[in-house]
Amino acid sequence: MGLTYFNTNNWVDISREERLYCAHLYFRIKGKELYFVNWLNKNNAMNLPTNCKWEIGYEVCFYRDYLKNVENKSIRVVNRKFKDNPYSEKRTFDLCLFSEDAIVIIEAKVKEHFGQAQLDDTKADELLIPRVLGRDIEVINLLLAQSKYIKSKNFLKSKKNREAFPFRISWKEMNELYSKDIFGHADELS
Secondary structure, eight states, X not given: OOBGGGTTBOHHHHOOOHHHHHHHHHHHHTTOHHHHHHHHHHHHOOOOOOSSOOEEEEEEOHHHHHHHHTSOOOHHHHXXXXXXSOOOSSOOEEEEEEOSSEEEEEEEOSSSOOOHHXXXXXXXXXXXXXXXXXXXXXXXXXXXXXXXXXXXXXXSOSXXXXXXXXXXXXXXXXXXXSOSSSHHHHHHOO
């Protein structure tokens, strides 16, 4: 039973915040990354490597944290070198899968389409991550949204976007993969 001021619902029943759903997904994947990678390979033909270690990250502020903690550099100092195409201090991936040879950025939406600016930033990461790491690494974008959007002809609006983001999964699929969680609710929000 929930709270009266939530019409006898619990907070989890009324929240529309994508970070809540991403946090639940993070904890479902954590410690079982290979299970999720195998599911992605089977259901999305992603062809991710499976003979390696994978790690899941949540709310990954990649450029800022990598430069500070690995390179011991300030992102602002590094950006002086890349004035035309700087790294964003605030760029945060909802979820991210890391392996030695591949990084999968998972951008999620609940109850809405992806905006063009977000898609542009996400696509740019495919070039920016190898540049900041100073090595070749496969960077793959995976969009996560409600099934009604994923299946919609207008989901990514342009043919260019549809081609740029071939890998897409829905909250409904996550609900089927990880039953007894809140992903079905995320898929049905209006």
